Amino acid sequence: MPDYENYTRTSRNYDQTRVPIGVDTIITEMSRGEKPLSQQTVLDAGCGTGNYLLQLHDKVDFIIGLDRNQGMLKRSEEKLLQAGAGNFELRRAELPEIPFEDDTLDRIMINQVIHHLDTKPDYPVLREFCRNAYRALRSGGSIIINTCSPQQIWDCYWYVEFVQPGAERLAQKYIPIDQLRQFLHEIGFGDVRQIVDVAEIFYGDHYYDLEGPLNAAWRDGDSIWSLLTEEELNTSLESYRRAHADNRLKEILNRTEKRRRAIGQSVFVCGDV
Numbered sequence: 527m528p529d530y531e532n533y534t535r536t537s538r539n540y541d542q543t544r545v546p547i548g549v550d551t552i553i554t555e556m557s558r559g560e561k562p563l564s565q566q567t568v569l570d571a572g573c574g575t576g577n578y579l580l581q582l583h584d585k586v587d588f589i590i591g592l593d594r595n596q597g598m599l600k601r602s603e604e605k606l607l608q609a610g611a612g613n614f615e616l617r618r619a620e621l622p623e624i625p626f627e628d629d630t631l632d633r634i635m636i637n638q639v640i641h642h643l644d645t646k647p648d649y650p651v652l653r654e655f656c657r658n659a660y661r662a663l664r665s666g667g668s669i670i671i672n673t674c675s676p677q678q679i680w681d682c683y684w685y686v687e688f689v690q691p692g693a694e695r696l697a698q699k700y701i702p703i704d705q706l707r708q709f710l711h712e713i714g715f716g717d718v719r720q721i722v723d724v725a726e727i728f729y730g731d732h733y734y735d736l737e738g739p740l741n742a743a744w745r746d747g748d749s750i751w752s753l754l755t756e757e758e759l760n761t762s763l764e765s766y767r768r769a770h771a772d773n774r775l776k777e778i779l780n781r782t783e784k785r786r787r788a789i790g791q792s793v794f795v796c797g798d799v
């Protein structure tokens with residue numbers, strides 16, 4: 527299954543802008559139930575450059591990162607070794623496969639990956655992934671899915687009005703949250719819940735860099751840009767430059783901030799086994 531994002535190239539720039547969002551939510555979710563976090567085996571599916579592995583390895587017993595892209599896995603390994611982590615394994619794997627025996631994992635998290643798996647209306651790959659997760663999780667375990675709603679894509683990123691065709695294509699790739707919850711429920715997950723922390727911002731402070739769109743490395747932080755054709759990208763940058771020259775960017779940012787503070791930029795959907 528080809529990806530619309532070239533992660534071998536992106537792996538070199540990804541950490542310039544992307545920060546792990548929702549780590550507190552993940553820790554709270556993983557701390558539910560009887561088994562202490564320090565005794566848990568955790569899988570990060572689509573671990574990318576290991577930003578979540580890095581935040582969590584010293585809080586859990588063992589952590590596993592899966593990704594299809596060797597460049598991303600290499601960055602994960604470099605960062606974990608640099609942090610002195612010894613309790614990890616990194617594996618190349620293609621989701622929806624979860625190459626673990628039944629009832630062996632305490633938590634499976636998947637952060638900002640499911641929009642790469644497939645598209646509407648039925649999301650067969652995503653459903654297969656959720657079924658595999660249910661199988662591989664132990665009783666008392668849970669799945670933690672970090673994603674965005676289509677509305678968050680449209681309403682909560684200040685530069686979206688410059689990248690409309692990309693936003694249109696990206697929003698199509700994000701499953702509506704009610705449908706995702708329904709899938710989990712049908713598979714057998716219990717207490718399916720959704721959590722939004724409106725204070726969590728993709729790219730942290732880099733998000734507020736109003737010069738960002740001019741920088742290819744900054745654009746690598748959001749798939750919305752990679753979904754534009756070259757011609758569309760040129761048109762986008764032209765209209766962005768015009769808005770910049772007319773001093774309209776601050777006003778655009780402030781307008782989006784109101785919506786972002788109300789809706790947030792991401793959602794966690796979790797369910798128990």
Ligand SMILES: C[S@@+](CC[C@H](N)C(=O)[O-])C[C@H]1O[C@@H](n2cnc3c(N)ncnc32)[C@H](O)[C@@H]1O
Nearest residue numbers: 533572573574593594595598620621637639642
């Ligand atoms: C947007 S990045 C998110 C990385 C990381 N979870 C984070 O939030 O920083 C998406 C990651 O999912 C991986 N990915 C996409 N589709 C995949 C698949 N079918 N199997 C395994 N990995 C996949 C990509 O290689 C990439 O590293």
